Amino acid sequence: MLHCENVTLRYGRQAALEAVSFRVAENAICGLLGRNGAGKTSLLALLAAYRRPTSGAVRVLGADPYENARVMPQVALIYDKNESTSSLTVKNILALAAAFRPNWDADYAATLVKRFEVPVKKSLSVLSHGQRAAVHAVVGLAGRTPVTLYDEAYLGMDAAYRKLFIGEILADYMRYPRTILFSTHYIGEMEGLFSEAIVLDGGRVLLHEDCDTLRQRGVTVTGPGAAVDAFAAGRRVLSARALGGQKEAVLYGALTEAERATARRDGLALSAAPLQDLFIHMTEKGGTEDEA
Template identity: 50%
Template sequence: MISLRDLTVRYGDTVAVDGLTLDLEPGKIYGLLGRNGSGKTSLLSVLASYRRATAGTVRFDGADPFENRALVRDIAFIRDSLDVTEQDRIAKVLDFAARLRPSFAADYAEHLVDVFELDRRKRVSALSRGQRSSLGVVLGLAARAPLTILDEVYLGMDAGARAAFYRELLADYLAHPRTIILSTHLIDEVAGLFEQVIVIDRGRLLLHEDTETFKARGVAVTGPVAAVDAFVAGRTVLSEQSLGGVRQATLYGALDDDEATRARAAGLTLAPVGVQDLFVHLTSGAADGTRRTEALR
């Protein structure tokens, strides 16, 4: 179990993570969602023991991972910057990773190198942006670390490479379960992989729940303006848009069977809201976003 309590990260006067409390059960794929500057990377850096929190605690099964050699070996943190030596060839990078991590699966790494069509003789400095990201994926997945953190690792990868990444991640996770945290802006592409969704906004935890529960909390209600207004009265409305006499309101909050029946009887159409759309609605706007955050608690 990974437990964070009142976690705070500051950079001078800037608060990147603000009193965040969170529990992560082992053996799940988590989607970490947040806008630019929301504190995602700062949070992940603390989880990976790349930096110490300003305040609060991080515990892995009761132990502090910071400067804990035994625990750090069980954490793989892959960032878009790719933390390897630029002049090393891919073959040397993989060899070093295998010697560094007891859990590193060298055979699987070789398989992934073939999947992403990487040249083992190439130096890291000669790789394209997409190839660097593919190498990061190889290192992250082949590490098979109990905690694997993938922070925007898809940058520069084309659609085919990204599809291969998602396919390999899911297949290897099912064969070798571990805790995986995916931080991404390509939410619709990877939402199907998430077992739980974590949304942070301005350094604070906005919500943490099962993906299916999260998806069920968003519903788009469409119909005549008066009927929509009457139905949504008293509910948490995330957004509204109108065209002529038709209005669509996006609600936060699951509808029970009776409410759904009443909506349809009033001539309203109900449709699910995608994870990305729901995330955008929940985190959009500064002042309005604050109101939404309070409404969700």
């Protein structure tokens, strides 16, 4: 469905993506995680055929998407465009989307516009950042493209809008499954949306796996400070905080059953590591060693 084989993209001498290979199956909802400059936007631009790779092969729906009249209408890239000076109205934008999207659902678009409380007759220039983001979300949702790419598409939305947006992505996905790649660094709030995630770092794929496996790469240990310190000794500590005599530490690396039993016997509580902590750790420059 989405497939990159040894893809490199250079802007002049600067490499934005370096030897990127991955495959996302049909109808997966995949998170694209990475810090600023990791290459998320470049990768999405390649998949949406906004650019061509310097080398390597990009395949979308089984073909090279670049200037491909069959593939391009099936792919939408939704991103945070700067439209603060645009004189187009919301109505204009929706009409344009309807003209280019074979699966466009005008009724659904109208429902969404109401739900997001977007004033249709106003021009984009007078909308708030959050309302413009909502217009983009409507275009992405109602377009029902088999491949929908969201690049930080929630920027500007408040928490209520983001929740509505994620809810609509899932609800419409249940009715019309499609392949979604969604870049974000709001990991905590979005992680339930994804079945799998690709983590980019410095233009390379750091890992690509399902979110539950990813979360099991770390563990949160809570208990008396001394017991937590003893248990954490020799392990990599991603983050730690203390309150009175109690301590909570996020450790990297999966635990064996025996280690879990030991921890419980010592009065320690175990839970999964927050994806956000794991992500920060994995993409940290030069990573810090154990300092519990």
